[in-house]
Amino acid sequence: MRKLWRTKKRTSAKKLCPVCEREFSWTKKLDKNWESMVYCSDQCRRVKKYEGLDHQK
Numbered sequence: 001m002r003k004l005w006r007t008k009k010r011t012s013a014k015k016l017c018p019v020c021e022r023e024f025s026w027t028k029k030l031d032k033n034w035e036s037m038v039y040c041s042d043q044c045r046r047v048k049k050y051e052g053l054d055h056q057k
Contacts, residue, residue, distance in 0.1 A: 019044040 013026035017040035024040040039045040 015040075017041075017044050019048050 013034065014023055015025075015037060016023055017038075019039060022040050024037075026034055030037060039048065
């Protein structure tokens with residue numbers, strides 16, 4: 001019988017995005033930089049980056 005090796009998900013590894021308040025969870029793709037992840041998406045990261053700037057001249 002052949003065993004299938006599967007990566008166990010970290011079920012308790014979840015974070016809350018400070019921009020949209022959405023909860024996002026750990027995935028194998030995010031494993032390398034999970035500790036530095038703050039935002040759930042690039043869109044939320046861009047919103048936070050330009051949030052305090054005045055775009056009117």
